[in-house]
Structure formats: C-alpha cells, structure tokens
Amino acid sequence: MTNLSQTVEVLVQRAIDKSMITRQDAIYARNQILSYLHVNEFIEEQSLAHVNDDIPDLLESLTDYAARHNIIEDLLDEREKLSAQMMNVFVSKPSEINRTFYQKYEESPVLATDFFYQFSKDTNYIQTKRIAKNIEFVTPSAYGDLDITINLSKPEKDPEQIKRERELKQEIAYPQCLLCKENEGYAGRIGHPARSNHRIIEIPLEGETWFFQYSPYVYYNEHSIVFSSEHRPMTITRDTFSRLTAFVEQFPHYFIGSNADLPIVGGSILSHDHYQAGRYTFAMTNAEDEFRFSIDPFPSIEASVVKWPLSVIRLRHEDRHYLVNAAHHILTKWRDYSDPDANIVAYTEKTPHNTITPIARKRGNQFELDLVLRNNRTTKQHPAGLFHPHEDVHHIKKENIGLIEVMGLAVLPPRLKDELETIKQALLGENVTVADYHQNWVQSIKKRHSLITEETVTQIVEQELGEKFARVLEDAGVYKRDRAGRQAFQRFIDTVNET
Structure with a gap:
C-alpha cells in the first residue's frame, strides 16, 4: 500500500506542478484516483523528493497495479481506458479550456496554440513517452532534406486484444468515427480508444463550426487535426480552399492541408471531413519554383510549378478570396482533364480519378496555396495504383501517400526498425537472414x-x-520530371488558360 500511496501522491503533485489543479484540489483528486483503483485507504508519505517519474510513467505504474489486482483485464484498450479516466481527474471541463484558449488568443494566436499544445502533452493526450520511441532522421535529396520517421509510437495489439475485439464486435455507432466531436470525454471501449482526457477547441470556419485538436501521436511539431462538427465524407471543393485560407488567416503561424478525397491517393479516414495542420516547415514548403506561368482568367495571381517529385502548382496572392477562385478554377479543369499520352484519364465510366491535395500557408502578407495534382487510376501492371508507390519500393512503403508524405515526411512501418538493423549487419558481412523482399536492395547498396x-x-x-x-514520391507524381512530363504539364496549364 505504501508504494501505491506514494505513486498516487506523486501523480497529484505532478498535476499541481503543471497547474492542472491547485493544492486545494489535492485531496479530492487523490480520492478520485483511489476510487478507480478500488482502494479505500491511503498512507501519508514523509518525502517524495526521490521520486522522479513523470505523468506517463506514474499512470503506467497505476495501470500495472490495476491489472495485477484484476481491477481491469490486462489488455491494451482496458489499460488506456483506465489511464485516461485517471488523468481526466485533473483536466478542466471543455468550456474552461476553450475560454482559456480564446483569452490567450486575444493576446496572440501563438500564445493560444502554445497553451493548448502544452496542455495536450501535460494531460497525456499527446503520448510523449511513446512518441519518443520513434526513429527519426533527415536525409538530403535532390528536392531538399526529406524527413524519415519509423513509427513506433502506436502500441501493437497483442493476440488476446485482437481476439477480444472480435468476440466483442458490436454494432455501436457512437461515436461514429475516431474524428467525431463526440469523442471528447468518451471513456472508450474494446476496439475504440479511450478519450476521457480529450479536449477540443471550437473554431469558426466560413460560417461553419469546426474543431481543433492535436494528434495523440504527433508526426511533426504541433501536428493538429481540424475537423467538421458534422460527420460527412471528405470532399475537395471551393469551400475546402476557403476554409484552409480562413484557418491560416486566424493562425498565420500554422500551415494547414487536406488529404485528397479519393481512395488510394486520399488519407486513411475519408468518412469524416477534416484537415491536418501544424507549426512545421516541410521540405516541400522550401521547394523552389521550377518555372512560373500566368493564369489568364486571374492575371494578378503568382503561379508556378514547384520543383518537387509530385506535381504541384503553387498560387500566391494577398486577397484570399481571389486566390480561392483561382484554385477552384484549376480544380474544375483538373477534375475533367484527360491526357492519354501522359496516362491521365479523368474517369473510368462514371468513376472519377482526378483530385487535388491542397496545402495553405501565409508568407508575410500573401496567402499561398499548393495544389498537388492527384490521380488514383489503377492498371493491370500497377493494380495498387498507377500514381502510387510501385511494387519495387513496396519493401519500404506501399501504403497510401497522404498529405504528410506529400510534403516530404515519410511515415514508415515499424517492421523496418529490426529489418534495417539486419540489413546493416548483412552489409558488414555478418551471417544474418535478410527478408526476401529486401535482397535486391541490399545487393544494390553493396x-x-x-x-x-x-x-x-x-x-x-x-x-x-x-x-x-x-522514389516513392516520384511514383506518386502524375507528371514525371523529364522532358515528356514537363511538356504534358504544360498541356494542362494551357487548358487552365482556356476560357
């Protein structure tokens, strides 16, 4: 009991240190935590000075206790649920968090997001301990420095967890998806993550109510999600460009972008309209203009094709509404555009293939929109997607190339951690077994x-x-970076200039 009491007391102290509660709240908070652990007594400790654990470690110790004493089943979702519920003891109500956010916004948008980002880390909603396990490095390329991440932050489900999910599969449609506003404060269940300590900020975008939150497993600095209050499918329309530019008008220190709205070239959740934002400079952001061109219906727009492996049109203007009109003009042209000589086909019967991955930011007084041209057509030779990582790079990456990868940050699968170590040993001449799908790569490196x-x-x-x-990004580019590709790109630009 002494060790448990000490752990609880340190957790309460950490919450005080981070200004989540005050000393007047300490006994109340302690008793709430004890109730979750089914403990009816508490032993006062003389000193806690020698305990250096931070909140994630303390929560892990308490969930270990609960699992050992059969208070919860020793399953990932049950542990996450209890951990979030205990953390929620220290977390203010949504209205209070929103009030503080907008009080700070009155001083500065930066202060507002700084507050909410730190809050999301302090409350263990952002999984800082797990994120620290990710392998991250930067590699130079012809397109600038590319960010490489091997994602180890999301815990893998053990076989028992998977078995329970199958056994308990229920027809529950609440919340409807992982992005719905109804996740705020939701306790969670087997197969749906715990969100008791989750808080969201309400923001207006072009007459609609949207919400702002951070990703629990941030892939880059201040990786955030902006999502519609309505559960509706993702679509790329004029309204998309309007909302993106409205967001950076309110938060000019952030970029914001949307995944495309079609399978293969879109993100993992197409069922809920949402964007991703953050305070980070990607390689694509710094990419130079390869050549500039004019858009005849919008003569004051600064337009260029970006030197980037994917096919990117960059638009700049001080008037965001004028910029939105130009972007919508290009989207409309691209939706119906076909160029068989460049393998671009807009429709197969009534199935659309062309769409755009848009990214917005502010540079000084100018708004900037990057329009990444996407096409999700499949062929017999490339059944996963013609403009998708081709089979010879699947040993590294075969998943969709979404917004984050488009901008130059690779999110690679956890299997690569051990596989790359084996490859290093093989390159040093050690007797190890390299996976078959890496053999050609190893030989080419040698x-x-x-x-x-x-x-x-x-x-x-x-x-x-x-x-x-x-190479993965080059595969995803609809116009290849050769003479034929540039000529084909110019043919589309000529179409954009047709009235």
Missing part, C-alpha cells in the same frame, strides 16, 4: 558502396532509405 564500415553503415542505410522515399 554495388554502390565499395567500402562499408561500422562507422559509415548507418549513414549509408539512412541515405539509401531517403533515396527510396524520394
């Missing part, structure tokens, strides 16, 4: 690097991985 040592092998493998990711 041919390109005559001298591989323990001091150089990590840098070589990371650089080779970055080059593979650049």
Whole structure:
C-alpha cells in the first residue's frame, strides 16, 4: 500500500506542478484516483523528493497495479481506458479550456496554440513517452532534406486484444468515427480508444463550426487535426480552399492541408471531413519554383510549378478570396482533364480519378496555396495504383501517400526498425537472414558502396532509405520530371488558360 500511496501522491503533485489543479484540489483528486483503483485507504508519505517519474510513467505504474489486482483485464484498450479516466481527474471541463484558449488568443494566436499544445502533452493526450520511441532522421535529396520517421509510437495489439475485439464486435455507432466531436470525454471501449482526457477547441470556419485538436501521436511539431462538427465524407471543393485560407488567416503561424478525397491517393479516414495542420516547415514548403506561368482568367495571381517529385502548382496572392477562385478554377479543369499520352484519364465510366491535395500557408502578407495534382487510376501492371508507390519500393512503403508524405515526411512501418538493423549487419558481412523482399536492395547498396564500415553503415542505410522515399514520391507524381512530363504539364496549364 505504501508504494501505491506514494505513486498516487506523486501523480497529484505532478498535476499541481503543471497547474492542472491547485493544492486545494489535492485531496479530492487523490480520492478520485483511489476510487478507480478500488482502494479505500491511503498512507501519508514523509518525502517524495526521490521520486522522479513523470505523468506517463506514474499512470503506467497505476495501470500495472490495476491489472495485477484484476481491477481491469490486462489488455491494451482496458489499460488506456483506465489511464485516461485517471488523468481526466485533473483536466478542466471543455468550456474552461476553450475560454482559456480564446483569452490567450486575444493576446496572440501563438500564445493560444502554445497553451493548448502544452496542455495536450501535460494531460497525456499527446503520448510523449511513446512518441519518443520513434526513429527519426533527415536525409538530403535532390528536392531538399526529406524527413524519415519509423513509427513506433502506436502500441501493437497483442493476440488476446485482437481476439477480444472480435468476440466483442458490436454494432455501436457512437461515436461514429475516431474524428467525431463526440469523442471528447468518451471513456472508450474494446476496439475504440479511450478519450476521457480529450479536449477540443471550437473554431469558426466560413460560417461553419469546426474543431481543433492535436494528434495523440504527433508526426511533426504541433501536428493538429481540424475537423467538421458534422460527420460527412471528405470532399475537395471551393469551400475546402476557403476554409484552409480562413484557418491560416486566424493562425498565420500554422500551415494547414487536406488529404485528397479519393481512395488510394486520399488519407486513411475519408468518412469524416477534416484537415491536418501544424507549426512545421516541410521540405516541400522550401521547394523552389521550377518555372512560373500566368493564369489568364486571374492575371494578378503568382503561379508556378514547384520543383518537387509530385506535381504541384503553387498560387500566391494577398486577397484570399481571389486566390480561392483561382484554385477552384484549376480544380474544375483538373477534375475533367484527360491526357492519354501522359496516362491521365479523368474517369473510368462514371468513376472519377482526378483530385487535388491542397496545402495553405501565409508568407508575410500573401496567402499561398499548393495544389498537388492527384490521380488514383489503377492498371493491370500497377493494380495498387498507377500514381502510387510501385511494387519495387513496396519493401519500404506501399501504403497510401497522404498529405504528410506529400510534403516530404515519410511515415514508415515499424517492421523496418529490426529489418534495417539486419540489413546493416548483412552489409558488414555478418551471417544474418535478410527478408526476401529486401535482397535486391541490399545487393544494390553493396554495388554502390565499395567500402562499408561500422562507422559509415548507418549513414549509408539512412541515405539509401531517403533515396527510396524520394522514389516513392516520384511514383506518386502524375507528371514525371523529364522532358515528356514537363511538356504534358504544360498541356494542362494551357487548358487552365482556356476560357
């Protein structure tokens, strides 16, 4: 009991240190935590000075206790549920968080987001301990420095968890999806994550109510999600461009973008209209203009094609409404555009293939919109997608190329952590078994690097991985970066200028 009492007391103290509660709240908070652990007594401790654990470690210790004493089943979702419920003891109500956010916004949008980001970390909604496990590095490329992340933050479900999810599969439609506003404060269940400590900020966008939150597993600095109050499918329309530019008008220190609205080229959740934002500079943001062009119906727009593996049109103007009209003009032209010589077909019967991945930001007084042209057509040779990572790079990445990857940040599967270590050993001549799907890659690395040592092998493998990711992005580009591709791109621009 002494160790448990100490852990609870330290957790309460950490919440006080982070200004989530005051000392007047301490006994109340302690008793709430004890009730979740089915404990009816508490032993006062003389000193807590030697305990250095932070909130995630303390919560893990308490959920370990609950699992050992059969208070919860030792399953991931049950642990997450209890952890979030205990943390919620220290978290203010949504109205109070929104009030504080907008009080700080009156001083500065930066202060408002700084407050909410720190709050989301302090309350363990952003899983800082797990995020620290991710492998991250930067590799130079012909397109600038690419960010590489091997995602280890999301815990893998053990077989018992998967079994229980199947056994308890229920026809529950509440919340309707992981992005719905009804997740705020939701306790969670087997198969649906715990959100007791989750808070969201209400923001107006072009006459609609939207919400702002951070991602629990941030892939970049202040990785946030902006989502509609209405559960409706994602669509890319004029309204999309209006909302994106309205957001950066309110939060000019953030970028915001949307996944495309079609399978293969879209994101993982197409059922709920949402965007992703953040305070981060991606390689694509810094990419130079490859060439500039004019848009005849919008003569004051600064338009260019960006030097980037995907096909990107960049628009700039001080008047965001004028910019939105130009972007919508390009979207309308692209939706129905076909160029068989460039393998671009707009429709198969009534099934659409063309769409756009848009990204908005502010640069000084100008609004900037990047329109990434996408096409999700499949062929017999490329059944996963013609403008999708091709089979020869699937050993690295075969999932959809969504908004984050489009901008130059690779989110690679956890399996690569161990596989890359094995590859390093093989390159150093050790007797190890490399997965069949990596064999050709390993042989090609050996041919390109005559001298591989323990001091150089990590840098070589990371650089080779970055080059593979650049190839992944090139596969996703509808116009290839050769003479034929540039000529084909120009043909589309000519169409944009037709009245």
